Amino acid sequence: MQSIKLVEILKSDIKTTFQELYDHILTPNELSLLPTRKEFEGDYTFVTFPVVRYSKKNPEETAQMLGAAIKNNSALNVDFNVVKGFLNIKIDIKSWLETFKNIYIDAQYGQLPKKGKKVVTEYSSPNTNKPLHLGHLRNNFLGFSVSQIQIAAGYDVEKVNLVNDRGIHICKSMLAYQQFGNGETPESSNMKGDHLIGKYYVKFDKEYKKEIQQLLEKGMTKEEAEKEAPLIKHAQKMLQDWENGIIEVVDLWKKMNGWVYAGFDQTYKRMGVEFDKTYHESETYLLGKAIVEEGLKKNIFYKKEDGSVWVDLTNEGLDEKLLLRADGTSVYMTQDLGTAELKYSDYTYDKSVYVVGNEQDYHFDVLIKILKKLGRPYADGLYHLSYGMVDLPSGKMKSREGTVVDADDLMDEMAETARRHTQELGKIDGFDEAQASELYETLALGALKYFLLKVDPKKRMLFNPEDSIQFHGNTGPFIQYTHARIAAIVRKAEQMDIHYNTFDVNNLVNPHDTVRPIVFLLDDFHRLIHEAAENYSPALIAQFAYDLAKEFNRFYTEEPILKEEDENYMKFKIAFSSQVAKTIKMSMGLLGIHVPDRM
RNA sequence: GGCCUCGUAGUUCAAUGGAUAGAAUAGAAGUUUCCUAAACUUUAGAUCUAGGUUCGAUUCCUAGCGAGGCUACCA
Numbered sequence: 110m111q112s113i114k115l116v117e118i119l120k121s122d123i124k125t126t127f128q129e130l131y132d133h134i135l136t137p138n139e140l141s142l143l144p145t146r147k148e149f150e151g152d153y154t155f156v157t158f159p160v161v162r163y164s165k166k167n168p169e170e171t172a173q174m175l176g177a178a179i180k181n182n183s184a185l186n187v188d189f190n191v192v193k194g195f196l197n198i199k200i201d202i203k204s205w206l207e208t209f210k211n212i213y214i215d216a217q218y219g220q221l222p223k224k225g226k227k228v229v230t231e232y233s234s235p236n237t238n239k240p241l242h243l244g245h246l247r248n249n250f251l252g253f254s255v256s257q258i259q260i261a262a263g264y265d266v267e268k269v270n271l272v273n274d275r276g277i278h279i280c281k282s283m284l285a286y287q288q289f290g291n292g293e294t295p296e297s298s299n300m301k302g303d304h305l306i307g308k309y310y311v312k313f314d315k316e317y318k319k320e321i322q323q324l325l326e327k328g329m330t331k332e333e334a335e336k337e338a339p340l341i342k343h344a345q346k347m348l349q350d351w352e353n354g355i356i357e358v359v360d361l362w363k364k365m366n367g368w369v370y371a372g373f374d375q376t377y378k379r380m381g382v383e384f385d386k387t388y389h390e391s392e393t394y395l396l397g398k399a400i401v402e403e404g405l406k407k408n409i410f411y412k413k414e415d416g417s418v419w420v421d422l423t424n425e426g427l428d429e430k431l432l433l434r435a436d437g438t439s440v441y442m443t444q445d446l447g448t449a450e451l452k453y454s455d456y457t458y459d460k461s462v463y464v465v466g467n468e469q470d471y472h473f474d475v476l477i478k479i480l481k482k483l484g485r486p487y488a489d490g491l492y493h494l495s496y497g498m499v500d501l502p503s504g505k506m507k508s509r510e511g512t513v514v515d516a517d518d519l520m521d522e523m524a525e526t527a528r529r530h531t532q533e534l535g536k537i538d539g540f541d542e543a544q545a546s547e548l549y550e551t552l553a554l555g556a557l558k559y560f561l562l563k564v565d566p567k568k569r570m571l572f573n574p575e576d577s578i579q580f581h582g583n584t585g586p587f588i589q590y591t592h593a594r595i596a597a598i599v600r601k602a603e604q605m606d607i608h609y610n611t612f613d614v615n616n617l618v619n620p621h622d623t624v625r626p627i628v629f630l631l632d633d634f635h636r637l638i639h640e641a642a643e644n645y646s647p648a649l650i651a652q653f654a655y656d657l658a659k660e661f662n663r664f665y666t667e668e669p670i671l672k673e674e675d676e677n678y679m680k681f682k683i684a685f686s687s688q689v690a691k692t693i694k695m696s697m698g699l700l701g702i703h704v705p706d707r708m
Numbered sequence: 709g710g711c712c713u714c715g716u717a718g719u720u721c722a723a724u725g726g727a728u729a730g731a732a733u734a735g736a737a738g739u740u741u742c743c744u745a746a747a748c749u750u751u752a753g754a755u756c757u758a759g760g761u762u763c764g765a766u767u768c769c770u771a772g773c774g775a776g777g778c779u780a781c782c783a
Contacts, residue, residue: 138724146727156726158763168763194763195727236783278783345781390783417781426711434781441783470712471778497713498777505776534746552746564721569713569776571720580746582732583721590746598743640724652722655731666739666748708746 114632115185115200115208116142119153122183123175130178133163144629150190151197152629158194168194205628206614212631213688219695221638224263229456230256232464233382236273237369238282239307241376241516243499243572244466244506247561250701251496252464253382254562254647257699262642267456270384271448274366275391276441280347282306283361284340285313295368301375301517302368316340345436352438376517381554381701388451390444397447398439400483401432409482425478427471445476453487460490462645467495467567494645497569499561514574523553523578530580536708548705552586555702559585562700563651583655588693589704591658591665595690596706598670602683605671609687612680620678623664624685630657631692638699647700654696661689 120142124135139160145151157164157171164171169191176189176196186201212218232252235241241249256266273279286293286309295302317340324334335341350358377383401418404410410420410432418433432442452461463473473493480488498505506513527549531537537545556578563583564570580586602609634653641649670686673679694704 141724143724143726147730148728154727158726161763193727234783238783273783276783277781281782415781428711428779431781436781438781440781444783466777467713468777469783472783474712495713500776530746534744536744536746560720567713568721573720579733584732584746586746587732590744594744594747601743648722652731659731662747663749665743666745669743671743708744 114635115204116153116632116636118185119183119187119198119200122179122185122187123155126175126178126182127160127163130174131160131163131165133160135160145197145199149192149195149197151199152625153198153200155196155198156194157196172196202620202625203614205625206617206620208632209624209628209685209688210614212628213684219634219638219692220261221263221635223265225265226263226459227265227267227456228259228460228462229267229269229452229458230259230462230464231269231271231452232256233270233377233384234273234465235270235373236278237303237306237366238279238310240301240303240372242506243501243514243516243519246380246516246519246557247496247499247570248464248466249377249380249382250558250561251494251566251647253701254558254650254699255462255464255494255642255645257701258638258641258647258650261638261695261699264460264642267385267458268383269452270387271393272387272389274389275351275362275394276444277344277348278310279362279366280344280351281313281317282310283358283365284344284347285309285316286365287361289316295371301372302370303372303376304515304517306365306369313340313344348438349436379520379550379554380516381703386455388448390448393447393451394439394444395447396450397443397445398433400446400450401439401443404432404479404483407483420475420479420482422475422478427475427478430475430479441472442476442479445472446479449476449480449485449487449491453485458487458490460492461487462492462494464494464496467497469493470495492645494566496566499570499572502571502573502575514572519574520553520557522574523557524549526578527552527556527580527586531708540707548708551703551705552580552589552708555585555589555697555704556580557585558700558702559588559651562647563655565648566646585697585702586708588654588658588697589702590708591661592690592693592697592704593706593708594665595661595686595693599683599687599690600706601671607680607683609680609683612684613677614681616677617681618678620681621664621668623660623667627657627660627664627685627689630660631688634692634696641699650696650699654693654700657689657693657696661686 120140124140127133127135142153142155145154157168161168161171166174172191172194176191179198180187180189185204188199190197230252233245233249235245256268259266289312290309293305295305298305317338320338320340321334324337325331329337347358351362401410405412405418410418412418415435417431417435419429419431421429423429430442431440433439452458465473477488477491480491501514503512531549537548540548560578630653637649637653641647668682670679670682673682697704
């Protein structure tokens with residue numbers, strides 16, 4: 110059973126009343142209610158300015174008239190006040206308590222009804238030439254969280270990863286390894302495979318720059334030098350060899366990618382993200398080439414004299430875009446065409462979401478336009494979830510220059526900080542070693558995920574390793590702590606054999622002031638899940654979890670729970686707290702964050 | 709040059725066109741014989757500039773200034 114939200118009842122009351130008074134049916138847009146601001150008395154506020162043209166009275170009078178009539182009509186037993194044309198409506202506490210009761214017994218709370226629509230969400234999409242860094246963390250946490258939110262909102266979700274396992278950039282690290290590696294392996298160097306490969310990607314860039322420098326000294330222009338350096342030519346040759354299936358190249362590729370995957374798996378596991386399916390570009394680029402052929406036949410694409418294939422999007426306000434190189438090898442766009450096609454034939458999705466940074470806005474603009482030109486039925490369902498870069502105080506991260514915050518290192522440091530902090534506070538009495546280190550992981554990942562997810566995904570954000578990750582204030586651990594404190598109370602109540610489910614909301618006299626705003630939040634959870642799903646925004650859920658924890662902490666500080674003398678009220682308070690804990694757990698779960706029972 | 713984002717307390721982030729612009733952190737002052745003080749309370753502090761639309765603009769429009777991204781036969 111889904112509990113009916115108070116706000117919906119109220120809206121319907123306003124609509125009916127307004128129609129009776131002024132003979133106008135308010136549109137959903139005109140019927141918007143705002144939460145009443147703290148400094149005023151009330152739960153919801155109706156702004157009368159936009160509707161005075163129907164009432165033909167000034168805002169103040171309209172609000173007074175409407176308020177009085179609603180007070181008469183509504184079963185919610187409302188009260189009201191008017192401030193400058195703002196109609197503040199206060200719902201009787203009994204209705205709020207009844208609402209709480211409904212939420213408490215609702216087994217479906219936190220899960221919206223199934224929509225029967227399929228969403229494929231692609232995220233992570235690593236390159237196999239370097240380890241994951243801070244930017245990938247934002248991507249992975251975002252992709253995983255958005256998927257969880259969509260599931261809660263009623264979508265059928267498939268999480269997929271598209272591994273960038275081929276291309277010129279992969280050849281660069283392969284080439285550097287071949288030339289400078291001396292047969293080094295993850296075992297021999299005692300490095301995670303992805304880190305080992307990353308080392309050679311940096312090495313390539315270093316040697317390549319040296320060659321460019323030498324050519325510059327011989328009088329070449331920078332542009333020429335970049336094209337003519339032996340290493341880059343060699344890498345290009347290697348890419349062709351790879352596409353032609355030259356056995357030594359393919360073997361080396363397999364070996365090195367295998368190392369990288371082993372490293373990635375370890376990191377994904379620690380991050381707590383997972384995929385229903387993993388695609389590899391090495392398996393999709395050929396399909397992409399076939400689509401390019403199709404487009405050529407249909408004259409949607411065209412071939413230049415050197416043999417390269419292009420699409421002309423100047424009529425769509427964009428440029429011409431390369432789809433196949435003159436040497437016949439495929440580019441990024443070729444692969445993405447193939448992958449889109451493959452995903453659709455695998456899942457027949459309604460929506461296909463790409464979690465990819467905003468530096469690729471143009472790329473996805475082009476991709477979607479091309480698929481539309483090709484008349485693909487799924488083109489309209491494509492959505493680029495374009496998130497902002499994570500900057501460091503020193504500016505942008507550049508993997509080739511080694512100025513990145515490595516994902517594995519960062520998680521290590523976070524866990525270490527969590528350990529130090531926890532031990533200083535002496536919070537782990539009675540923990541064995543395994544429990545303690547599990548807690549450090551939970552806190553470290555909670556802090557990190559919350560920090561990266563609480564910001565609007567679209568916006569660029571700053572990460573300051575020195576002082577960005579805190580355990581106080583608007584942070585993951587703050588919310589986790591609130592959960593742990595409630596868990597302790599519920600534990601104790603159960604030890605005391607208190608059957609708190611038997612509370613009776615009809616016999617509660619004068620519950621604490623914070624009950625109302627907390628139930629308000631609990632009642633708002635489903636709306637927020639919907640909102641967060643439609644906007645692909647975990648930030649809304651993060652804000653919700655924080656508001657709930659914050660509000661509850663006041664209740665916790667001001668109200669003794671187990672020491673309450675009125676037995677019915679005590680039971681209510683335990684049930685109430687446990688519901689807050691459950692809701693915190695669910696909302697944090699939507700962010701991919703675990704909450705501990707003790708900390 | 710062209711195209712696209714973004715400019716909010718010292719700092720990091722909020723605010724479907726609505727009331728006196730919210731938090732956190734850093735600063736100042738308090739709260740613990742009482743369920744976990746990783747908490748709570750109080751205090752001070754901000755919309756880049758100039759126009760426009762509106763009953764009402766941080767939000768929409770125009771121009772300027774500032775920051776970033778894209779504009780690769782890299783991905």
